Amino acid sequence: MLVATALPCFAGEVAVLKNGFSIKHERREIVGELTRLYVNADGSSFVDVPTSEIDRFEAAPEEPANPLFATAANKSTTSKKGTLFPARPVTDLSQVVNEASGRYRLDPDLVNSVIKAESGFMVRAVSPKGAQGLMQLMPGTASQLGVPNAFDPQANVEGGTKYLRELLERYNFDLVKALAAYNAGPQRVAQFGGVPPYSETRAYVARIVKDFNRKKIAQGKASAPQKGVAAKKSSVVNQSSTAKSSPKSGAKTTVASAQNK
Secondary structure, X not given: OOOEEEEOOOOOEEEXXXXXXXXXXXXXXXXXXXXXXXXXXXXXXXXXXXXXXXXXXXXXXXXOOOOOEEEOOOOEEEOOOOOEEEOOEEEEHHHHHHHHHHHOOOOHHHHHHHHHHHHOOOOOOEOOOOOEOOOOEOHHHHHHOOOOOOOOHHHHHHHHHHHHHHHHHHOOOOHHHHHHXXXXXXXXXXXXXXOOOOHHHHHHHHHHHHHHHHXXXXXXXXXXXXXXXXXXXXXEOOOOOOOOOOOOOOOOOEOOOOOOO
16 A cells, blocks of 8 residues: 655645646645645645656745736846846646636546546657547547647646546546547447457546546545534536536546446
């Protein structure tokens, strides 16, 4: 079993990743080879990032004029001649995911789990088959989704989240089938009447479901003292699907393991 080791950090800290992303979080802890970044104060939502991909931690800057971007230290730098240069902005991934998830009424934890499985949060990731960016969009799919540059993190997450929503609607919110289609293509799901018998696709679906479940279980434990046993029971749904999300809140459910699908 992995042992989580808490690390001291300042409230409102920023993790600056080697790929240029920054992730604002309230606290962090080490879980095996990952660093878990809790993006809200009550610890109900978090992002697991490979520790080796984190460049440094800094105190969170004041809220910038454009909420999609935050500077590494929110300061300008001064040359020897005294000229001021603004610090290079880095994309706030949590903000990008939250905004895209809100538009398409999806749980941001689910979107983060997909990004983790697809690219490990690497903005320049390219698969052997040519899928690109954070959510690994194939060029044809990216074009259909209106994403001109799959390496633009904001556009990639926007397109990938939209596509995931479309697949969920297509399969009546059956998360397992939607994830299988995201990985292997809708035509393969239609051909086999469900998850294709490919080891890669089955492992992919199981990996995302497990990661998403872990987050929902952690949220359930965090809310248990306030909501009691009823809240814990309501967090688990059928193995093959998530509950349909409402336009305002999105799906907040736990999905059972899909390894046997």
